[in-house]
Amino acid sequence: MLRAILRYSTMGECLPYFTKGKVVKGFGRGSKELGIPTANFPEEVVAKLPASFSTGVYFGWAKVDDGEVHKMVMSIGWNPFYKNKKKSMETHILHTFKEDFYGSVLRVAILGYIREERGFSSLEDLIAAIKSDIAESEEQLKRQEYSIFKTDNFFQDKIDFS
Ligand SMILES: Cc1cc2nc3c(=O)[nH]c(=O)nc-3n(C[C@H](O)[C@H](O)[C@H](O)COP(=O)(O)O)c2cc1C
Ligand SMILES: Nc1ncnc2c1ncn2[C@@H]1O[C@H](COP(=O)(O)OP(=O)(O)O)[C@@H](O)[C@H]1O
Numbered sequence: 001m002l003r004a005i006l007r008y009s010t011m012g013e014c015l016p017y018f019t020k021g022k023v024v025k026g027f028g029r030g031s032k033e034l035g036i037p038t039a040n041f042p043e044e045v046v047a048k049l050p051a052s053f054s055t056g057v058y059f060g061w062a063k064v065d066d067g068e069v070h071k072m073v074m075s076i077g078w079n080p081f082y083k084n085k086k087k088s089m090e091t092h093i094l095h096t097f098k099e100d101f102y103g104s105v106l107r108v109a110i111l112g113y114i115r116e117e118r119g120f121s122s123l124e125d126l127i128a129a130i131k132s133d134i135a136e137s138e139e140q141l142k143r144q145e146y147s148i149f150k151t152d153n154f155f156q157d158k159i160d161f162s
């Protein structure tokens, strides 16, 4: 508990954190095993995270290419349930897309910390935890201190999608 409080307070120095990059392929588990797709950032984006940025689960806003800004939840770390070798940054956008968007530019505003990444004793428990993160994100993003970032200039900037 104390560790969670300390982490939460130190994360305040890093947040909000804005980043963008082209969506790359991961292990293909999000949609197939969990029923929860995650748009994975390339290694360069992960490498740019400040050293003090804690791994864990976050909420914020996301935009794909020149689309709408949507709520998101994001997992940053080594996915202890799967024991990944490489650190990943994966965003689940709270929107139903008509098709995949690999290669598109994903912009995210990471605003708040939810919890540490954990190992779970079953896939069902991991899915239940992610669903609870989604509910938490929905609630937090209603607050004015977070909703204001939906219209931030970061999301209005014209960028090169090529
Ligand atoms: C909101 C959220 C929370 C997550 N929490 C955990 C976690 O606590 N432990 C874990 O091992 N993986 C966690 N994950 C990551 C999933 O295991 C990961 O999205 C899945 O393995 C898909 O990987 P892929 O994109 O390589 O297919 C989380 C993902 C999301 C979107
Ligand atoms: N709501 C969504 N949030 C994130 N990605 C989505 C969503 N809907 C469709 N996708 C697509 O699904 C892909 C992620 O699926 P996933 O099973 O996690 O595969 P991968 O392991 O390649 O990341 C994303 O790269 C994106 O193209």
Ligand SMILES: [Mg+2]
Pocket (backbone or CB within 6 Å): 026, 027, 028, 030, 037, 038, 039, 040, 090
């Ligand atoms: Mg993914």
